[in-house]
Amino acid sequence: MKNRILKIMLGVTPIFCITAFFNLSAVEQSVAQNNAGAPQSRVAVIDIKYILENHVAFKQAMEGLKSQFDKAGEALKTERIRINELEMKLRELKQGTQDFNQLDEEVNRAKADWSINANKQKKEIRKKESQILWKVYYEVKTETKRYCEQNRIDLVISFNGDPIDPAQPQQVVRGVSKPIVYHQPGIDITPSILASLNNQNTQAAGPVGGRLGVPPQR
Secondary structure, three states: OHHHHHHHHHOOOHHHHHHHHHHHHHHHHHHHHHHOOOOOOOEEEEOHHHHHHHOHHHHHHHHHHHHHHHHHHHHHHHHHHHHHHHHHHHHHOOOOOHHHHHHHHHHHHHHHHHHHHHHHHHHHHHHHHHHHHHHHHHHHHHHHHHHHHHHOOOEEEEOOOOOOOOOOHHHHHHHHOOOOOOOOHHHEOHHHHHHHHHHHHHHHHOOOOOOOOOOOOO
16 A cells, blocks of 8 residues: 555656645745734734823823813812811801801802812813723724734734732732633734824824834833
C-alpha cells in the first residue's frame, strides 16, 4: 500500500503540482493581507472607562464643567453665609415684634431662593455632564464602528481592565463579577480607538503641542 501511494504521488504530472503550488501561495497571500494590522479574532474588547479617563477632549470638558460648578458653589456658599448671619440677628430679636417678623420673612424667603438656586445649579451641571459624556461615547461608538468595518471585526465587548487589589474586598468582588475572565491581549482595541480619538480632537483644535494623540501605556 505504501509503495502504491508513493507511485501515485510520484506520478502526479508537473502541471498539477505547479498549479497546486500557485493556488496555495495565492491563498496564503490573501490570508496574510486580510490579517495584516488587524486582530486575528473576529471578536475584540474595549475598555470604555480607560478611554474616558485618557480622552483629552473629555477631560478638558469635564475640567471646564468643574470650574463652572466651583464658581456656582462659591456663590451659593456666600449666600448661605449671609443667611446664617441673618438667622443670628433674628435670634437676638424678640418674637412677635415688627422687626422680628420682617427679618423672619426675609430669612425664609432667602432660604427658599437658595434651595431653588441650588437645585437649579445641580440639575444644570448634571445635564451638561450627561451631554459631554454622551458626545464622547457617541464618538467612541462611531470610531469603533469604523475600525471594526475596516478590520472585519464582528463583535466588540466592553470590559474593565483595571487591576484588582486582593487586599481590597470591593475590588475583589468587582473582579469576580467581571463577565470576561480572560482575553488575548491582541484583541484589545482600546489603544487604537483612544489614539484615533485624541488625534482627531487634536487636529480639530489645531496645533497645541505635546503628545495629545499618544495614548498612555496600558
